[in-house]
Amino acid sequence: MTTAQIDTTLEDQCESVKSRLRHEFGENVYSSWFASIDCESRQGAVVSLSVPTAFIRQWVKNHYGDRILELWQREAKDVQRIEFVVRGAVRTPVQARPAQAEKPAPAPKAAAPASSSAPSLTTPTPVSAAGEAQDALDGSPLDPRFTLDSFEEGASNMLALAASKRVAIAASGEAVAFNPLFVYGAVGFGKTHLLQSTAAEARRRTPRRVLYLTAEHFRYRFVAALKNQTALAFKELLRDIDLLLIDDLQFLHGSKVQEEFGHALNALVDGARQVVIAADRPASELDGLEPRVRSRIGAGLSVEIGAPDLDLRRKILTRRLAAQKTAFPELDFPHEVLDFVARSVTTNGRDLDGAVNRLVARNQLTGAAITLDMAESALKDLLRAREGRRPKIEDIQRVVAQHFNVSKADLVSARRTRAVVRPRQVAMWMAKTLTPRSLPEIGRRFGGRDHTTVLHAVRKIDSLLANDETLAQDIETLKRLLDA
Structure with missing residues (x-):
């Protein structure tokens, strides 16, 4: 029999087994547990089946493994064992395990190589029975581009970055300094980058058990555990984490889910396990969150990430x-x-x-x-x-001319006296800062000047603002006049 014929037979047998599972357990159970099973290979008396997550692997193996073996033996009587493996993000050929005298078996699929020697959070490799509980709760994917080194520091985020670095570099067993650490800020301000890079750095540095989850992922896991009557195992797994990072807390809906999150949060904090949480607004403004959870978060360190300057x-x-x-x-x-x-x-x-x-x-x-x-x-x-929220260049020219006691015609003229040049530079700076107009267009509106002239004016005012308090007060007054 050719290799192609063997592969076809294996695939046919797999489809036949899955069809029997659908008929026997019904559409709902089939969709939840069996639909995602793929047939990977057969070596001797061992059939290798893959599933997308370690959680599904453990559940299917524990609750349906014997029945799946029986159904396979109907298709091929010489099958003696079913092996369940977790598919990595990158599918790679199955490699054979070193031969064993008792029962040779194919190795599981290898996960995509990690950037360090630490095991991956997102693509856990198959483990022995003793390690199955550890892998049953895999985390949300980490973006390899997000590192602490690639997180740009500024006035608006330096405190959040410093606190996150302290968490990431803490040694295993070290006293927790900020717990929980709550980072909040609007969309696009870098919260996810900060949490994922903290998780990656902590995994790289220490042997701590680190888990990064989005709130939606946490909710999905908990609901699935309730449905499958494995909530107790889920709770035990979660509370055994050394560093738990939860992103987008504002999406954590459901009273039962929030209650369990609150219990887990209390258990981890009371057990000196580090928790880092991110949301798009302060905990006090998360109206859908349980008061007890808000209170526990408020007892830790809350840090805002502001808009980038x-x-x-x-x-x-x-x-x-x-x-x-x-x-x-x-x-x-x-x-x-x-x-x-x-x-x-x-x-x-x-x-x-x-x-x-x-x-x-x-x-x-x-x-x-x-x-x-x-x-x-x-x-x-x-x-x-x-x-629509910004003033027009004409409005800026008007208030600048009035404030500095020059005419609007002076601002757009060729005059180069100090009494005119400085107000003109201020007006150009405000036009560039307060409107979306380009440098060439601003130059045209100021008497047909070149864009380099406008750029020089902008840089000149920028440099003066650092030390000239009178000029800074003048500009603040002008801004108030524009808003009036």
């Missing part, structure tokens, strides 16, 4: 461009365009990523040079979203 946005863009230039070595991304993006896209880091991707894609796909005009065109939807 101009300096941090520049750092983020510089790092993103460095990554792009690795892929496109000839990429020319002028500094004035980077400055325009940093000043114009003020919402969050994800929008900054999107802005860089758009400009690089347009450059690489069309050959168009990355210029200020191209940036303004490519990012017009990001800029338009902010335009």
Whole structure:
């Protein structure tokens, strides 16, 4: 019999067994436990079946393993054992285990190689019976790009980063300093990056049991455990974790789920196990959360991640461009365009990523040079979203002229006396800071000046603001006049 015929027979036998399971246990049980089973291989008297998670593997093996073996023996009488393995994120050929005198058997599928010697949180490899409980609760996927080194530090996130680093580098058995650590901030401010990089760094440094879960993943696991009457085992597994990280707590719905999370949180904190939680707003504003959970979170360290300031946005863009230039070595991304993006896209880091991707894609796909005009065109939807809340250049020119006792005509004229130059520079700085208009357009609105003149004015005012308190007060007054 050829290899192809053997494979076909194995697949047919697998489909026949699954069909019998569907008929015997019904559609609901079949969909929950058997539909995801794949037939991987057969070596001698051993059939290897794969499932997507360690939790499903343990449940199917413990509750249906004998019945599945009986059904296989109806298809092939010489089958003596069924082996269940967990599929990795990257499917690889099954490797044979070293031969054993008693009963040779094929090895499970190997998971994708990890970046360190620590076992993967997201693709646990098959283990012995003694280790099955440890792997039964696998974590949410970790993005390998998220590291503490790649997390850009700024005034808005330095405290959150410092606390997370302390958690990540803590030695096994070391006293817990901040527990629970609660990090909150709006979408795109870096919470997920911080939690995932903390989990990855902790796994790399120490032998602690580290588990990263989204709130939705936690909820799914708990509901499945309740349905399958394994809630007690789920609780024991969860409370044996040394470092638990829960992301997007605002999505933790359901009173029963929240109650169990509260019990687990109390058990871990009382047992000196570290817990790190992230949400999009302060715990006091998570109205759907159980009061006892909010209270326990409030007893720890709560740290806000704020909106990235101009300096941090520049750092983020510089790092993103460095990554792009690795892929496109000839990429020319002028500094004035980077400055325009940093000043114009003020919402969050994800929008900054999107802005860089758009400009690089347009450059690489069309050959168009990355210029200020191209940036303004490519990012017009990001800029338009902010335009309605911002003053017009005419309004800025009006209030600046009134405040500094010059005429609007002076601001757009060619006059270069100090009494006119400084108000003009302030007006240009405000136009660049408070409107989404590009440097060339601002230059045109100030008497047809070149964009480099506008850029010089912006940088001049930036440098003066650091030490000139009178100028800073003048600009704050002008902003209030515009808002009036």
